[in-house]
Amino acid sequence: MYRRITLPLVLLSTAAASHAQNAVPAPAPVQAPVAATPTVQAAPAPVVAAEWKRKQAQELLAYVEAIGEEGLDPADYNPERLRQAIDAKDERLSAVATETFLKVASDLMFGHVRGAARIDWYVEDDSWNVYDQQALLDRAVAGETVGDALRSLLPTHPQYAALKTALVKAQDEGSRGKIRTNLDRWRWLPRDLGQKYVIVNVPAYTVALVESGVTLDRRRAVAGAIKTPTPSLNATITGAIFNPWWEVPSSIAREVAGKKGYVSVKSAGGAVRYRQPPGPSNALGKVKLVMGNPHAIYLHDTNAKNLFNKQARAYSHGCIRTEDAVGFAATLLDGTEWSRDKVNETVKSGKTVQANVATPIPVYIVYFTVAGTDEGDLKRYDDMYSRDTKVLAALDDRGTALASN
Known part of the structure; x- marks a missing residue:
């Protein structure tokens, strides 16, 4: 059974938002002749939330609470709100779980820091549209574990794994x-x-x-x-x-x-x-x-x-x-x-x-200022353009947390 819900725009257009803030302005398009019978293309329908079972929502909650392993802050995904929806056992669970799932998925796919906060970053984001999000959500509630579905979005480059290992070993906040x-x-x-x-x-x-x-x-x-x-x-x-x-x-x-x-x-x-x-x-x-x-x-x-x-x-x-x-x-x-x-x-x-x-x-x-070694240690490089502090501030910004109700 499915229920159609309207999700926050940020969850549905993260790539587009990033491009809009980072891209060099395109030249003005050439004015095309007006067609005799113009065709209007409908916008994609919003993501449809499946009915979340309590066990699946608990898997999602566990993933959020452990998301510090990825260098992200659990508080940005309002775990308490999801926990309350699980405990209440009411119709809000599917909407809350879907919104939480897509917010987490968005940050795993594109990173938590977006747009101009990336500072002089013009690497194109992957395409990840509403249909991709719907497919991921459907997989998560139709047999594949929630954790596996979310982990499928993470970088597979060995350096990402090496940095995660180094994060576990890091003792001071500066290194973390x-x-x-x-x-x-x-x-x-x-x-x-x-x-x-x-x-x-x-x-x-x-x-x-x-x-x-x-x-x-x-x-x-x-x-x-x-x-x-x-x-x-x-x-x-x-x-x-x-x-x-x-x-x-x-x-x-x-x-x-x-x-x-x-x-x-x-x-x-x-x-x-x-x-x-x-x-x-x-x-x-x-x-x-x-x-x-x-x-x-x-x-x-x-x-x-x-x-x-x-x-x-x-x-x-x-x-x-x-x-x-x-x-x-x-x-x-x-x-x-x-x-x-x-x-x-x-x-x-x-x-x-x-x-x-x-x-x-x-x-x-x-622009990477640290690299992980095979031993789980760090190789550091000078932050020559002084970008790390600003990016970290954006990464720690709580303004993007989900609403509390």
């Missing part, structure tokens, strides 16, 4: 706060990063190529300076440009205006932009990865290779300078006609040439 903050960041990421992907951890100053869970290549990186921080984003690597031109961003055009080694280009409207040709002094070095994104952030080589010897490497305008970027690009081009010899010959030629990878490779630029 760091771990909880980074557990939530893992929940912000897509569950499937891809069989083969590149991940850049900005606080660790590292670039890594991972395939089937194994790190094939790891390089040092130079990230954005404090005044020009590197944003967190995801993109797709489709190729590499050897001996690239550098298109100077308008934000720093004044720094190069009139300097030797730059070419000015005037547009039809009279605006001037600057380009730097390939060569020993080119800021992009010998290679730039093709990974289009609205923030114009790329992985590339550099002519300032001495910076890789420093422990703290926050010096760029936002892009990720990659150690031995030519070698890293050659690794990404494995499986194509671009052998290491061909790559080296192309670089030596000085000609600007683009080589495409065999299969597009996802890349994630992320």
Whole structure:
């Protein structure tokens, strides 16, 4: 037996809300001709709450009370309200249990911290619409245990498990706060990063190529300076440009205006932009990865290779300078006609040439200030952009708790 209920909007549109606050505004759409017979598409019906049995509601309550294992706060899900509904044995139980279940599921799926509170985070959320929520709810009340249904939403990356182990061992609130903050960041990421992907951890100053869970290549990186921080984003690597031109961003055009080694280009409207040709002094070095994104952030080589010897490497305008970027690009081009010899010959030629990878490779630029080790200990990285305190404050915000009645 099912009962249709209207649930709070936040439970039904968390992904959309996150995108709305994080996304770069899209250009205005082109006005389309008015159709003779316009079609109106109905909005999805709200989630339908199944009749919760008392035992299932008790399983949900137990999960909420133990949710601290995930670095979340049980109080955000108002366990007392659910407990009262269980004890009352009245018709409110299904509505209260469904609302609690979806709130917990939402935070496991996307993390508790949303929107601008994520701070400079533009990685796309997974799609999880009302139909997905309905399917999860139906599974939970139709045989699968409530706990298993909820756990199916959690990140499966080994780092998430390692951080949970470290959270159990953490003795002080400072360490616990760091771990909880980074557990939530893992929940912000897509569950499937891809069989083969590149991940850049900005606080660790590292670039890594991972395939089937194994790190094939790891390089040092130079990230954005404090005044020009590197944003967190995801993109797709489709190729590499050897001996690239550098298109100077308008934000720093004044720094190069009139300097030797730059070419000015005037547009039809009279605006001037600057380009730097390939060569020993080119800021992009010998290679730039093709990974289009609205923030114009790329992985590339550099002519300032001495910076890789420093422990703290926050010096760029936002892009990720990659150690031995030519070698890293050659690794990404494995499986194509671009052998290491061909790559080296192309670089030596000085000609600007683009080589495409065999299969597009996802890349994630992320911000993790702690990592778990196999022994359950923590590896710490400097919170270079001072983001952790703000994220932790949002994680601890009780304003999102369920209503008390």
